[in-house]
Amino acid sequence: MAQVEESGAAAGVDPERLWLRAAEPRRGRKPSFSREAITEAAVSLADAEGLDAVSMRRVAAAVGAGVMSLYSYAPDKETLVELMVDHVSAELPTSGPLTGDWRADLKAIAHLQRDHMLRHPWLPAALVTHRAPGPHVLAFLEHALTALRPSGLDGAARLEIFAQLTAFVAGHVGHELARARAAHSPERAAAEARYLAAVTRDGHHPELAEALFAPHRPSDPEATFSRFLNRLTDGLDTG
Template sequence: MSSAGRTGAEKGVRDVTRGGGSGGTGVDPQQLWLTPDRPRRGRRPGFSRAAIIAAAVALADAEGLDAVTMRRVAAEVGAGVMSLYSYAPDKDTLLELMLDHVSGELPTATPPTGDWRADLKAVAHDQRALMLRHPWLPATLTTRRTLGPNALAFLERALAALRPTGLDGAAKLEVFAQLTSFVAGHVGYELSQAGSARSPERTAAETRYLTTVAADGNHPELAEALAAPGRPLTPEAMFTRFLNRLVDGLDTD
């Protein structure tokens, strides 16, 4: 591969593994995903890596990611902390394992229909459903992702959906990264709104305030926007509208 080809491929990998975000981990993906599931040293414990990951995911789902410590996970599987390190040497590795574990819930066998926009929207809806089931996912995806086997299978589905666009490989990876970043950001907003639900009184007060401001003659654009017909405000309806604008506006030329 030429140096230009390597540069493009490396950029695509960076985009898709970081979801457009910054940061990262020191985890070696080749060592993590291409080595057998067995402890690195000492006597084999009476539990599996799968049991450790499942316990960590259950903790994160119930109490948030801060609750996932090596000590807590060890207690959940009935093991000593040191024996846990033989399967997951640090929390960064454990988080990568958790990410790929829940990625296994994503449907990957759905064949492309040939309508790439519809297929890409289906990918996004599946991602949203997964993130709502695991509320710790959106924030985690922005800083870490090494693409384990389950994540790679879902990526294959997304890339297959984009085949009719004629985009080159790097552009397809960028589109997938852009889509994932959008879904993670929107779900993060949904979760924060649900966690800080406003009272009807607060909502009514804000409506009165904006109505008053819009009527002062200094905000004609706001007045026009507020006079427009209302639209469904359910989380699903809002997500679908925003997603349609994103995907329908993608330029594939």
């Protein structure tokens, strides 16, 4: 039973039960912690060590409780991750003036998402299995859909665009974080450079050779993200 709960291999999170019903502990002595405290402890663990470091056992130790006492609030890791995603989503702004230029507003939203994911590097991986949006996630989604209204697209298309944008940001941030980790390993970087140099000399990859030896664009992470984002948003078809 505990193994299933730790792995998140349960039948799935019931969003109605999770978000529309108050979290209630089991009968007996009132515990000295809350669902909020459990979620905060899990977020702190993930921020420091990554999502794989989060387990019911470690979260229980962080709040000073027994593992079994947590299950009334978060019956498995899958539910805990949903709580974590919604908790940190409270950091995202959901109000403020929009320009009316939906592409510009969409780009601003994407930059907010990137900054948010860089603060919580476990988020890109968590969003892959995220299926039960909570109140903070829904508030940010509502803000994004409002920003897209001037596009003239119907609601379903706007929802698709926001999903596409979020997937792009998550993928880009995941790559950005991986490159940052690789930069701490000069030996690996040198090996990759030697490999690519050998490949481009073999005569079988002329297009790749041209791309690799083209004048370098600014390598600043913010500039790179903006360049990719512009290509995505400027190419969106509203016809």
